Amino acid sequence: MAESRNVTGSKDDLLADASRCMLMRFSESSCRLCFDICPHGAVSLDGGLSINPQQCRGCLLCTAVCPVGAxxxxxxFSACLARLSKxxxxxxxxxxxxxxxxxxVACLGGLSEExxxxxxxxxxxxxxxxxxxCGDCPNNPMITRLRQRLDAISEAGLSDSRCHINFxxxxxxxxxxxxxxxRRSFFKSFSNALFKNAAVILSATNEQTERRTEYAGKRLPIRRKLLNSTRNKLSQELVVRIRKHFxxxxxxxxTCTRCQGCAAICPTGALQTELSDIPPTFDQLLCTCCGLCREFCMDGALRISTGNSEDGAG
Incomplete structure (x- = not known):
């Protein structure tokens, strides 16, 4: 395994939580994003989400499209961002x-729009x-995807002139x-590095490439957390553009019967309910637009619209 990691990444660069997969939560879900984007055929959805460790090259393209954090x-990435900022x-x-x-990062293919x-x-x-x-790397199909994502950010008016990204x-x-x-900065950086390395060691001993979440558990994917953290630092004009794009x-x-099934199946807690006689409340910041609530609604009473909303949080 050590030799293969010098050539590309590997399955070890993924955190896989099959219990988060939309197909595991609802067998009739149409989501196949990870399967469709994998250039190595490493993703299997038969009988549940699984990654073939012999075929996976750690391109991380699947992590950039999974809407529920499976x-x-x-x-x-936050530690990487901190190093770059210096x-x-x-x-x-x-x-x-x-x-x-x-x-x-393990592979630049994991750089999502967020x-x-x-x-x-x-x-x-x-x-x-x-x-x-990347030219002779098995993961080079990710280059086209990466360019497309950067173009999408630019076309949405979300790129910042203060930082230009080039290839x-x-x-x-x-x-x-x-x-x-x-000298002063050196000792400060050295001290910070000690704490960061200790934190990495402690987290690494407890982290596993396979993990499992209770079905009723709600968790926001890392990409969505990153997006929300970024938007908190921006001007209102950019926040509006982010809403329209993300x-x-x-x-x-x-026709809604107030069954509350959509709130139960929502993997992120974007739909919440306290009263059984009204539809669930919606938190825009927690929604990743996975569409699972709409697929699950037996009454066809639920609508998902993209872009800004008058009552959306922000």
Whole structure:
């Protein structure tokens, strides 16, 4: 396994929670996003979500499309973001480019639109995505997807002129320099690193690549948490654009029987109920637009609209 990780990532770079999968929660769900996007045929949905460790190359494309957090990255993106922010013109790479990148993820294919948005509005100057070794990598189909995501962010008016993200596809385009600090900053960084490394060691001993959530448990996917954290720092104008691009609104028509089934099956807690004689209340910030509530509604009384809503939180 160690040798394969020098070539690409692996299944170990995934946190798989089959109990979160929409097909596990509702067998008639039409969701096949992870299966359709996997370039290696490593995802199986027969009898439940599973990842073939021999076929998985850790491209993390599945983590960027799963709307309910059944497949997520095992690495700490917040820690990576913190490392990048210490360098004027940082380079973000993968496990293959660790020696010439200021921050790394297992594979850049795991950078969703939410990740790219966070990078745009956290960093300043120029951020380079190190694709110099992607040409001969089995995960290179992710490059097209990554470009599409960055284009989508730009077209939605969500890219920040303070941080320009560019792609470097050859070694000549990489201008790597390590973090430079003065004496006081050095000791401060050293102290912080000790605590961070200790936290990583402690979390690593308890973290598993396979985990399970109780059916009734509600949990917000990491990508949605990242999005909500990012939007809290932005202007109202950008928040409105984020709503239009990322958010949805759930509403009910007159055929709703108040059965509350949609609230029970919602994996994130976006639909909540306290009274049985009215439809559930909707929290826009907790909705990932997975559509499971609409698929599950036996009365066809539930509607999901994309974009901003008059009563949406924000």
């Amino acid at each position: 497949l997520e990255q095992s690495s700490d 360098v004027p013109e940082p380079i973000l790479g993968c496990v293959r480019t660790n020696e010439c990148s200021n921050g790394t 990740h790219l948005l966070a990078l745009c509005h956290t960093l300043t100057g120029r951020l380079t995505l190190n694709l110099s070794l 470097a596809e050859s070694a000549q385009d990489i201008h790597y320099r390590d973090e430079s600090v003065d 958010d949805s609104c759930v509403s009910f028509d007159d």
